[in-house]
Amino acid sequence: MKTIQHSDVLTNEILEKKKQGLSIGFVPTMGALHKGHFSLIRKCKSENDICICSIFVNPTQFNQKSDLEKYPRTPEADADSLRTYNCDILFAPAVEDIYPDGMEYDLEIDLEGLDETMEGEKRPGHFKGVVQVVKRLLDITRCDKLYMGQKDYQQFTIINKLISVFNMSVQLIVCPTERAEDGLALSSRNARLTEKQRRKASIIYRVLNQSKIWLEEGLSPVEIRYRAMEYLDLPLFHPEYFHIVDGYTLSRVSNPDNHKVVVACTAVWTGDVRLIDNMILKGQLNQ
Numbered sequence: 001m002k003t004i005q006h007s008d009v010l011t012n013e014i015l016e017k018k019k020q021g022l023s024i025g026f027v028p029t030m031g032a033l034h035k036g037h038f039s040l041i042r043k044c045k046s047e048n049d050i051c052i053c054s055i056f057v058n059p060t061q062f063n064q065k066s067d068l069e070k071y072p073r074t075p076e077a078d079a080d081s082l083r084t085y086n087c088d089i090l091f092a093p094a095v096e097d098i099y100p101d102g103m104e105y106d107l108e109i110d111l112e113g114l115d116e117t118m119e120g121e122k123r124p125g126h127f128k129g130v131v132q133v134v135k136r137l138l139d140i141t142r143c144d145k146l147y148m149g150q151k152d153y154q155q156f157t158i159i160n161k162l163i164s165v166f167n168m169s170v171q172l173i174v175c176p177t178e179r180a181e182d183g184l185a186l187s188s189r190n191a192r193l194t195e196k197q198r199r200k201a202s203i204i205y206r207v208l209n210q211s212k213i214w215l216e217e218g219l220s221p222v223e224i225r226y227r228a229m230e231y232l233d234l235p236l237f238h239p240e241y242f243h244i245v246d247g248y249t250l251s252r253v254s255n256p257d258n259h260k261v262v263v264a265c266t267a268v269w270t271g272d273v274r275l276i277d278n279m280i281l282k283g284q285l286n287q
């Protein structure tokens, strides 16, 4: 595996590979890699000649400085794992490499409200930062396929919009959420849970599953949301939101019959750790 720290070096290397007719797959991450990330790497590796993984903790997508500071960083272990999964190129740039002219947001893009609900509402500016960094990373890597997790449902929906607005010739591949045995979605933030919080955290997955059953039984989204928020309100846990939305527009669903894909998305606090998860309750995403 090659480790590259400078974007111009990476772009030159990729252009050379493309001249040879090789296909390029790309997995952007913020590091502290776990099995969720590795499932993306495996798929990327199996579908492309060259697999690039970036590790970049993007300051512009953190709306709280403390969250950025506390974000886990495990560079040596990450590089070892990527080698094990036969990743070809690790791109590990410095902040100045990605933002040579400063971190000011400079994209003209209408996300048609996708960035205003759920995570966007609770974390102002977060998706601007995500769109900004992913646009730059796509420009640098010139990849044919981009791999992202369903775990961050709103994020991949917004990146899909970015790709279509800029008419970029990259295909977004969404990979299923990898979970621990008890159902908790794997996340770098799970490392910050106490033993007690971790033991109880599978409630999020259980409530999502239960919502699917409630929907199948004919309960209205309003009723499901109300029940789910109640179930998630436990000692040590505090649900921030639980929304039932259209799988493409992310608008709230009142009548599921009017939507092909219906998704439940939630964010739950435990101590100072914020966990997000989602589940498709109806339909299937077209890829």
Ligand code: AMP
Residues within 6 Å of the ligand: 028, 029, 030, 031, 035, 036, 037, 039, 040, 147, 148, 149, 150, 151, 152, 175, 176, 177, 178, 179, 185, 186, 187, 188
């Ligand atoms: P992050 O390092 O948290 O920015 O995540 C990098 C990529 O890995 C994103 O596309 C995430 O959606 C994806 N990802 C994170 N956790 C999981 C998981 N448990 N299962 C599948 N993909 C994941």
